[in-house]
Amino acid sequence: MTAMPLIPLSPRETARRRLLDALRREGPMARVEIGQHLGMSPASVSELTASLLDEGILVAEETADQASGLIRGRPKTRLYFAETLGSVIGVWTGFNRIELRLVDSAGRNRASRHIERPLRNLGANELMDVLAETITAFAQGTGAHDVKAIGLACQGYVDTRDGIVAWSPVLGTRDLPLASGLGERLGLPVLMENDASAMAFAITQRNSDLRSGRTACLMVGDGVGLGFLIQGELYRGARFGGSEFGHVRLRRGGPQCRCGGRGCIEAYLADYALHRDAQLIDHRPAPTLLLPGEDAMESIVEQARAGDPALLNLFQAAGEVLGDAVGILIQTLEPDHIVLCGPGTRAMDLLRPSFEAALESQTIPELRALAAIHVVESSMDLLTEGVVIQALRELDLDLARLKAA
Template sequence: MSTIPLTSRETVRRRLLDVLRWEGPMARVEIGQHLGMSPATISDLTASFLDEGVLVAEESSDPVPGLIRGRPKVRLFFADTLGSVIGVWTGFNRIELRLVDSAGHNRASRHIERPLRNLGADELMDVLAETITAFARDTGASDVKAIGLACQGYVDTRDGIVAWSPVLGARDLPLASGLSQRLGMPVLIENDASAMAFAIAQRDPALRSGRTACLMVGDGVGMGFLINGELYRGARFGGSEFGHVRLRRGGPQCRCGGRGCIEAFLADYALHRDAQLIDHRPAPTVLMPGEDAMDAIVAQARAGDTALLNLFREAGEVLGDAVGILIQTLEPDHIVICGPGTRAIDLLRPSFEAALESQTIPELRALATIHVVESSMDLLTEGVVMQALRELDLDLARVKAA
């Protein structure tokens, strides 16, 4: 992907593509309203994209605000023949893949159980490249233009390096360049919580206004932070490692090597570990539980198991403390609690709300709207797919030579 700066016209073209990428098919008048541009300017820009085959026009029976009655209602959308992208998520010995065409339509997906934790850097990248190549071949995707990969841990998105991940053995892993060399195409990488935040914001326009903190609870605990719909980047172009903020010195063991981190109370592995140590339950046999194992623990708690109810009560208190920290340090407009861990939100909610009420300055608490988005891991690949498509749009925005 080119690093040459866009011209002023190309910047406007990029803005138009961004609107369609975020909002979906729209009429010209709607595009003009979003961008604050005149009908003549929008007509000129869209005519160029239609001539280039980037956009496709189609009459719609849906009413479009602002159109003159009796005129055909024409919406513009991305052509689906501009090349596809593959989104990948690497979890604990798991790989999720998704194939999406240039119009954003899902074409295929795949779940693979594959040991990854003990692989060296080169072997890991070989396995990922082979898995992606096989997925593209099996789905008949001969036009893949880019790969987006979401990974747990601290991810330097600028240099394409996974500095540390609890699910991968190698440190300072040059994942983007290594996979790009093996696959022969651009590869962008992202922290998985940031990827989920990006996908959630794509689905809800309200979350693309102001500051939004998405607290993802599941295999681990992570946070994606958005400012007006764009991901916040730190000094190394990474995101937040909020799950590894220490709440209680000497608390339970965390995967990062510390004790008492937020994640060590809330993540699936922490709840599963503690549940298996209660009463007569067998000792832990696996580090990372599957969805079936977590569903069983939740079901037992809902059935009235006192020990498990206390376990979720404490987890809810930690969640309340964590959200209180977010409110009082970042002052976000929106806080989203998301990820597979929301499966037990009914068990967490009473102690969560009590802890949040007692630990947060009321005036600050009133400023933030809290949303619970019951979400699956599909949002992880959706987030990096969206980012990969936007990177391809950067090239589509460039004015083609006559």
């Protein structure tokens, strides 16, 4: 399984859980801010925070102005998580790439590492052995002996309830029980997430405005993925997975997609698709791996910005597809916010004219007016950040439980 055992919380434990979750999502807050945020009375907040402070789960710190004596009156303290409650490791598996991040219980980044490692052709057991060895070596190399959980982000269709990767374009095994396999090898709970959903969750954690209403985050890069959130929580399908929006077919008989189909949104927008078409235009060298690196993509973008007409047409066509894709989101989900994120936003200046024209021509104006579109420059560390936050929230559930005297 992917998470801790589901044992019902008592009313007091539920209140502790709400308070801890608010601090995890909003960051350090004063008691009065906690009360306003949760709708709790000052007496209830004081009682809850006193026990959490006594247990060493929270720590208190005066603000800088109060500590310096610039503000008179009763000191205002902010509460935040202690950093000594254990750590979590976030992992992202890409095409022959692994990203790792170590974060303490206060949410502070302690170490990170990028590893190039062949993964695509590994069998199930060998893949899980490699990942377990990599995670163990990373933890030992950072001196982390208090790791409590692993958060794992994967490309493809991920069943988050049962911890199964049903299908991934970067792994060679279907219906892979990755959470249980890694959990057995590491002796730790493993929580899994689709990587687009992980990035969407991290982005909304950084921007409180995006945690209101419905937010659709369209991630463009190695592939095209969608994370959809309602009031800041990820939407789950029937198998507790996310959306495979990148594999919605736009045009029958279109270009080849990694999923085996043709004409998918991803087959027009993903880095591998743009690089493939650029090769046909100017016979540039093929990437050494199936997926082009950032340097290869930047080269195409800069050449287009310099005025190469064929490459400009390539990005114009991609912008039209992006506009069609966002139009589908608007007219099927009616989101309050649409976030365009991922490495593919590096070329947004080239995509924007045709993107906006396609969106305007293909979308019902009244619906288009309801959705605010944001472009968020985003790095791959958001993938591990998203699963780290989720893993910490799972650990907070255990912290919320009252310990027997």
